[in-house]
Amino acid sequence: MTLHSRSLRTAAGPSRRTVLHGLFGVGAAALAVPALAACGAGGGSDPKTVTFGSNGGDATPKKAYAAVTDAFRKDSSLTVKTNVVDHDTFQKSISTYLQGTPDDVFTWFAGYRMQYFAKKGLATPIDDVWAKIGAGYSDATKQLSKGEDGKYYFVPLYNYPWAVFYRKSVFRQHGYQVPTNWSQFVALAKQMKKDGLAPIASGYGGGDSWSILGAFDYLNLRANGYDFHMSLMRGQAAWTDARAAKTIDLWRELAPYYQANGGGRSWQDAAQSLLDKKSGMAIIGLFLGQQVTEESLRSDIDFFPFPEIDPTYGQDTVEAPTDGFMLSRRPKNPDGATKFLEFLGSAKAEGIYMGIDPSNVAVNSGADKGSYNALQKKAADLIAGAKHITQFGDRDSDPGFISTVVEPGFTEWLNHPDDGSALLKKIESQRSRFFTA
Amino acid sequence: MSSVRTMRRSPSHAHPRPRRLGPGDRLFLALVVGIPVLALLVFVWLPALASIGLSFTSWDGLTLSDIHWVGLGNYHQIFTNYPPFWPAVGHNVVWLLFTALLPTPFGVFLAYQLDHKIRFTRFYQTAIFMPMVLSLAVVGFVWEIIYNPDTGLLDGVIGHDIDWLGDPHLNLWAVLVASGWRHTGYIMILYLAGLKGFDPALKEAAALDGANGRQTFLRVVLPALKPVNIIILVVTVMESLRAFDVVYVLGGGTGSKPGMELLSLLITDNIIGESSHIGYGSALAVILLVVSLAAIGTFLVQTFRKEDQ
Numbered sequence A: 001m002t003l004h005s006r007s008l009r010t011a012a013g014p015s016r017r018t019v020l021h022g023l024f025g026v027g028a029a030a031l032a033v034p035a036l037a038a039c040g041a042g043g044g045s046d047p048k049t050v051t052f053g054s055n056g057g058d059a060t061p062k063k064a065y066a067a068v069t070d071a072f073r074k075d076s077s078l079t080v081k082t083n084v085v086d087h088d089t090f091q092k093s094i095s096t097y098l099q100g101t102p103d104d105v106f107t108w109f110a111g112y113r114m115q116y117f118a119k120k121g122l123a124t125p126i127d128d129v130w131a132k133i134g135a136g137y138s139d140a141t142k143q144l145s146k147g148e149d150g151k152y153y154f155v156p157l158y159n160y161p162w163a164v165f166y167r168k169s170v171f172r173q174h175g176y177q178v179p180t181n182w183s184q185f186v187a188l189a190k191q192m193k194k195d196g197l198a199p200i201a202s203g204y205g206g207g208d209s210w211s212i213l214g215a216f217d218y219l220n221l222r223a224n225g226y227d228f229h230m231s232l233m234r235g236q237a238a239w240t241d242a243r244a245a246k247t248i249d250l251w252r253e254l255a256p257y258y259q260a261n262g263g264g265r266s267w268q269d270a271a272q273s274l275l276d277k278k279s280g281m282a283i284i285g286l287f288l289g290q291q292v293t294e295e296s297l298r299s300d301i302d303f304f305p306f307p308e309i310d311p312t313y314g315q316d317t318v319e320a321p322t323d324g325f326m327l328s329r330r331p332k333n334p335d336g337a338t339k340f341l342e343f344l345g346s347a348k349a350e351g352i353y354m355g356i357d358p359s360n361v362a363v364n365s366g367a368d369k370g371s372y373n374a375l376q377k378k379a380a381d382l383i384a385g386a387k388h389i390t391q392f393g394d395r396d397s398d399p400g401f402i403s404t405v406v407e408p409g410f411t412e413w414l415n416h417p418d419d420g421s422a423l424l425k426k427i428e429s430q431r432s433r434f435f436t437a
Numbered sequence B: 001m002s003s004v005r006t007m008r009r010s011p012s013h014a015h016p017r018p019r020r021l022g023p024g025d026r027l028f029l030a031l032v033v034g035i036p037v038l039a040l041l042v043f044v045w046l047p048a049l050a051s052i053g054l055s056f057t058s059w060d061g062l063t064l065s066d067i068h069w070v071g072l073g074n075y076h077q078i079f080t081n082y083p084p085f086w087p088a089v090g091h092n093v094v095w096l097l098f099t100a101l102l103p104t105p106f107g108v109f110l111a112y113q114l115d116h117k118i119r120f121t122r123f124y125q126t127a128i129f130m131p132m133v134l135s136l137a138v139v140g141f142v143w144e145i146i147y148n149p150d151t152g153l154l155d156g157v158i159g160h161d162i163d164w165l166g167d168p169h170l171n172l173w174a175v176l177v178a179s180g181w182r183h184t185g186y187i188m189i190l191y192l193a194g195l196k197g198f199d200p201a202l203k204e205a206a207a208l209d210g211a212n213g214r215q216t217f218l219r220v221v222l223p224a225l226k227p228v229n230i231i232i233l234v235v236t237v238m239e240s241l242r243a244f245d246v247v248y249v250l251g252g253g254t255g256s257k258p259g260m261e262l263l264s265l266l267i268t269d270n271i272i273g274e275s276s277h278i279g280y281g282s283a284l285a286v287i288l289l290v291v292s293l294a295a296i297g298t299f300l301v302q303t304f305r306k307e308d309q
Helices: A001-012 A013-039 A059-076 A087-092 A096-099 A112-119 A128-137 A139-142 A168-174 A181-193 A209-233 A241-258 A267-275 A284-292 A334-344 A347-356 A374-384 A399-415 A421-434 B002-014 B021-054 B073-080 B084-103 B101-116 B121-133 B136-147 B153-158 B171-196 B202-208 B214-222 B226-241 B245-250 B265-270 B277-309
Strands: A049-054 A079-084 A106-110 A154-159 A163-169 A198-200 A281-286 A301-304 A317-319 A322-327 A388-390
Touching: A013 B153, A049 A059, A049 A334, A059 A079, A059 A334, A079 A096, A079 A301, A087 A112, A096 A106, A096 A322, A106 A112, A128 A334, A128 B202, A139 A154, A139 A388, A154 A334, A154 B002, A163 A168, A163 A284, A181 A198, A181 A241, A181 A281, A198 A241, A209 A241, A209 A281, A209 A388, A209 A399, A209 B021, A241 A334, A267 A281, A267 A284, A267 A347, A284 A301, A284 A374, A301 A374, A301 A421, A322 A334, A322 B073, A347 B021, A347 B136, A388 B021, A399 B265, B021 B277, B084 B101, B084 B171, B084 B226, B084 B265, B101 B121, B101 B171, B101 B226, B121 B171, B136 B171, B136 B245, B171 B245, B202 B214, B214 B226, B214 B277, B226 B277, B245 B265
Parallel strands: A049 A079, A049 A106, A198 A281, A317 A388
Antiparallel strands: A106 A322, A154 A322, A163 A281, A163 A301
């Protein structure tokens, strides 16, 4: 190497210096790039601009958020700079995102997962926002929006219920009745199997393992009640508890009626099988509606709340994941961000959003429900009538615990359902790693 | 290079070293050597050492003050009480054995056949090498479509309803086929390059001595291509230990699935995401590092020791 440079010098002396300068330049650039990238988002602190990190990467939410931010601009003459990231990517990188230079306002989930970041000091309390918007929300929602310290950290936008969905025409054709208790439910599944339908649509392949949690949550809520379910989810109860074993036993009764090969199917394909009348029922969220492409089909879809198992608890709990917004720890434009959050929590903003995305229901009781379709109306009533609202398996609990311990355990168990004692022992052995006092 | 070097050596006796390298040269040398060394330190050694350090701690990755020293706690937990760990180790071993025993020899075989002047050899070469051009993530997407239980090509052709990716007893093999499909082309091209540089006179000599095709290959070609063989073995071992992308894509991009756990996936399981266990993940990474170093190190040391003799 030295030799080459030597010969270079005799041939063209100054060029080595040029090369050196070049090298310096490259080195400096290489060192500077990460630094620049790190402060990229922090560049402008324009008092007229609020930055907004959105996980609404899909077409419908993207359009709906754009309509909301446009309306805010007209109202307040503040511009919102939206930074859209794909939903899954947003979730995976949330910790690094919040520690870096996040946008002023960002989309997130209510309940445990909001509280986690609030506790870590990665979000700013927004009690002042709630002083203005509080009137529109129920007590259950207020509870969901508070951190463990009792301060508000979250502005809800919408939620959607999980329930058992079906096609009215299929029920009519076979003369099925909507089941209200466990024995009717199992009998219906059995009858569907006889009639050549896959009773319960099932698709938890690939990245969709979360979709099986809906059934577990409801079984546990109906059999053991809200309090036990929440303490189980928050790592305060042992998974080897007899009540958890009972839930698994109930699930085992249902497992033979799951659509075959669910482990390799996406939830979308499972939902499609319901729409194609190959499956009879699906335990899924209202977002099932996003799969509907033909509007005529939408009116044929209906749902019923997950049937009662123990009369003590009846159907008192509805699983309704709530999405909304949080304020990052050091917003660049705190005043603008507060105004934006107040707007987002208003009935008007929620009405605008729901008008474009029909697979959700507004949380603010004052939001315009005129544009709701029949399913949205029914969903809103279901949630309004609930005594308890839960979020969802992976939202009420430590997401790492659910995704690396509970979901793999459940999917493996669903392939060969047994009494579940090995499964529960396995889950219990990992609990302390995720939930430390 | 060597001829140039000998030319340089003779005048170097006449002049003492310091005079030959002026301050400018030294600065230049220092920079040219220094920058890569610095880059290596900052981007390779520092993270590696930090991982080793973090593997003895418990940390959620949020604030530095939350790092707690736990000694060997993570390792103890991993070895004694981490259900996916031993399956993952097993799957990595299966991966290594499968890749070393099927796609690798098959790639060598293809290369050997294509080296004969058969017709359309260029076409075959391109066709077999094509999967290698695709990124592993794309390979994953292609095979995802093939393995789909409802609309997939494979189930359609064989007429059975088999849940290739969902069944924990099958999915590892399904993924191995996808990865082997790509690996074969890679090995073929590596070996073909070696064969192109092979002296045909050696083969002729073997033929004159009455060696048949098999003997020629096993006794003459294979030993003569030792450097290529070493590269292929190292590549195979490395690819098997670091296997990640195909499984990640075919597993849906959410981490390890039952039946498809691999050490690399367990690392990301624990580090990426909202509730990360940096220390725990680092301990897993260190285990993978040690296994990789042991595998590659033993092999290289043995090979070069033989060479020295």
